[in-house]
Amino acid sequence: MNKQTQDSPIVEVQKMSKNFGTTQVLKNVDLKVQPSEVMCLIGPSGSGKSTLLRCIAFLEQYSSGNIYIEGEMLGYNDDTDIRKLTSTNELNHVRRNMGMVFQQFNLWPHMTALGNVTEALVRVKKLSRREADEKGHAILKKVGLAERALHYPAQLSGGQQQRVAIARSLAMEPSVMLFDEPTSALDPELVGEVLQVMKDLAKDGMTMIVVTHEMGFAAQVADTVVFLDQGEILMKGSPKEIFQGEKPPRLEQFLKNYMDRNAFWE
Amino acid sequence: MMTFDAQLILNHLPDIASGFGITILCTLIACFIAMLLGLVVALGLMSKAKILRYPVRLYVEIIRGTPFLIQLFLLYYGGPSIGLYLEPIEAGIFALACNGSAYYAELFRAGFNAIPKGQLDAAKIIGLSRLQIIVRIQIPQMMVLIIPGLVNVSIILGKETAILSIVTVPELAFVLIGIGAETYAYAETLTVLAVSYLILAELTSRFGGWTEKRLSKYMERSI
Ligand SMILES: Nc1ncnc2c1ncn2[C@@H]1O[C@H](COP(=O)(O)OP(=O)(O)OP(=O)(O)O)[C@@H](O)[C@H]1O
Ligand SMILES: [Mg+2]
Numbered sequence: 001m002n003k004q005t006q007d008s009p010i011v012e013v014q015k016m017s018k019n020f021g022t023t024q025v026l027k028n029v030d031l032k033v034q035p036s037e038v039m040c041l042i043g044p045s046g047s048g049k050s051t052l053l054r055c056i057a058f059l060e061q062y063s064s065g066n067i068y069i070e071g072e073m074l075g076y077n078d079d080t081d082i083r084k085l086t087s088t089n090e091l092n093h094v095r096r097n098m099g100m101v102f103q104q105f106n107l108w109p110h111m112t113a114l115g116n117v118t119e120a121l122v123r124v125k126k127l128s129r130r131e132a133d134e135k136g137h138a139i140l141k142k143v144g145l146a147e148r149a150l151h152y153p154a155q156l157s158g159g160q161q162q163r164v165a166i167a168r169s170l171a172m173e174p175s176v177m178l179f180d181e182p183t184s185a186l187d188p189e190l191v192g193e194v195l196q197v198m199k200d201l202a203k204d205g206m207t208m209i210v211v212t213h214e215m216g217f218a219a220q221v222a223d224t225v226v227f228l229d230q231g232e233i234l235m236k237g238s239p240k241e242i243f244q245g246e247k248p249p250r251l252e253q254f255l256k257n258y259m260d261r262n263a264f265w266e
Numbered sequence: 267m268m269t270f271d272a273q274l275i276l277n278h279l280p281d282i283a284s285g286f287g288i289t290i291l292c293t294l295i296a297c298f299i300a301m302l303l304g305l306v307v308a309l310g311l312m313s314k315a316k317i318l319r320y321p322v323r324l325y326v327e328i329i330r331g332t333p334f335l336i337q338l339f340l341l342y343y344g345g346p347s348i349g350l351y352l353e354p355i356e357a358g359i360f361a362l363a364c365n366g367s368a369y370y371a372e373l374f375r376a377g378f379n380a381i382p383k384g385q386l387d388a389a390k391i392i393g394l395s396r397l398q399i400i401v402r403i404q405i406p407q408m409m410v411l412i413i414p415g416l417v418n419v420s421i422i423l424g425k426e427t428a429i430l431s432i433v434t435v436p437e438l439a440f441v442l443i444g445i446g447a448e449t450y451a452y453a454e455t456l457t458v459l460a461v462s463y464l465i466l467a468e469l470t471s472r473f474g475g476w477t478e479k480r481l482s483k484y485m486e487r488s489i
Contacts, residue, residue: 054387084308088396092393092395095391099391099392102387106385107385108385109407110407119402120392123394152483152484152486154487164389
């Protein structure tokens with residue numbers, strides 16, 4: 001699935017750093033994500049994976065460097081000497097084609113599955129209630145939840161909730177989807193159904209950046225795997241290069257820990 | 267031995283009913299305005315801008331730190347000196363509303379903070395505006411969480427209406443205390459007064475419970 005296209009990247013991160021107070025949690029991160037590329041971010045706990053994803057979504061303000069979404073500067077006005085935050089409107093405009101799925105689902109519990117999916121269709125895209133419901137039903141069907149449209153999140157399993165969350169993002173027809181450990185809060189037997197939806201998305205050509213501890217998913221689905229350690233990108237490559245090739249000792253150790261944790265017999 | 271002259275109460279029933287009506291009216295209007303005002307105050311308390319947050323915080327502290335009677339006097343007797351001429355009932359309702367707003371605001375603030383930040387992240391990234399997030403995501407959930415607190419403050423405001431009698435608002439306490447002074451039937455009038463507030467409090471509490479049950483359906487696991 002390697003693409004050698006020369007398209008302009010959907011997400012481009014240039015020398016981006018992020019500090020929380022005086023601690024630097026991301027250092028000089030460079031990334032390019034091409035259309036239809038699936039990029040998996042792996043790395044030890046605390047290495048800055050979530051922070052990187054949240055910076056790309058501008059849920060956190062990055063401290064220096066640049067992030068471009070489909071060629072547009074994210075979050076700051078580029079042209080001034082001293083950086084200024086853009087208005088909420090401009091920010092929403094730049095990330096209008098971005099969807100995000102969280103470890104904790106973050107569904108709105110007072111709305112049904114359908115309500116969650118249609119909320120932004122009605123409020124942001126200004127569809128009529130009828131059009132929105134129609135579209136909402138179709139998307140819920142796509143993630144296998146046609147029967148559950150009128151259930152509240154509390155009445156759904158974790159796997160179903162996460163699929164609703166994916167449907168909620170998909171409804172906005174994003175060109176890039178960010179996933180932050182989408183299966184980490186799920187019981188093991190529910191992981192598969194969510195990964196399957198994500199695989200289908202990848203097959204349909206969705207551009208995806210996925211923070212994950214599911215090495216199997218990374219190996220099968222990713223075009224690029226990025227290993228983050230202490231806020232720095234230590235290695236970036238195809239799954240083959242990452243999992244089978246020469247690698248820095250930190251990555252070696254990280255993968256070994258992973259294997260040890262998941263081995264259930266010698 | 268104390269006797270209870272029911273006939274005396276019955277004779278004054280129309281006056282008493284009218285007083286009760288005014289008490290309920292004052293309570294309802296004051297609670298309503300206080301909640302709206304309280305919501306604005308809560309948003310002020312949570313504002314990132316100090317220039318907004320500090321004055322609002324001062325307002326809340328002043329209201330909570332001074333007796334309602336003094337707030338009412340300040341508005342009713344002090345008002346005219348800044349050109350604010352209010353009827354007793356207007357001053358009474360407005361003072362009650364201001365008083366309640368400070369207490370409601372603290373509840374709203376706690377309610378807002380109780381909503382997981384992740385839900386707001388999800389709302390931001392999908393493109394909802396600040397106002398849409400407040401109205402569509404935060405307020406509906408926050409309301410359910412704080413209904414017991416809202417009931418408490420509303421009951422207290424309902425009872426505080428008795429103070430309005432001091433500036434001659436013809437509410438229930440004004441009427442009954444007046445009858446008592448005229449007829450020396452203190453036991454009868456004060457009993458009826460106390461029981462009326464008890465009923466008012468009980469009704470408020472039931473209404474709160476009913477609303478909570480209706481609004482919190484989404485939290486139930488079964489369908
Ligand atoms: N809001 C914050 N304020 C201060 N420090 C933070 C904040 N969020 C994250 N950090 C710190 O930044 C570092 C990176 O955190 P991050 O959550 O991005 O790691 P992660 O790779 O996603 O870890 P995990 O696999 O456990 O989710 C950590 O040291 C964390 O303590
Ligand atoms: Mg994380």
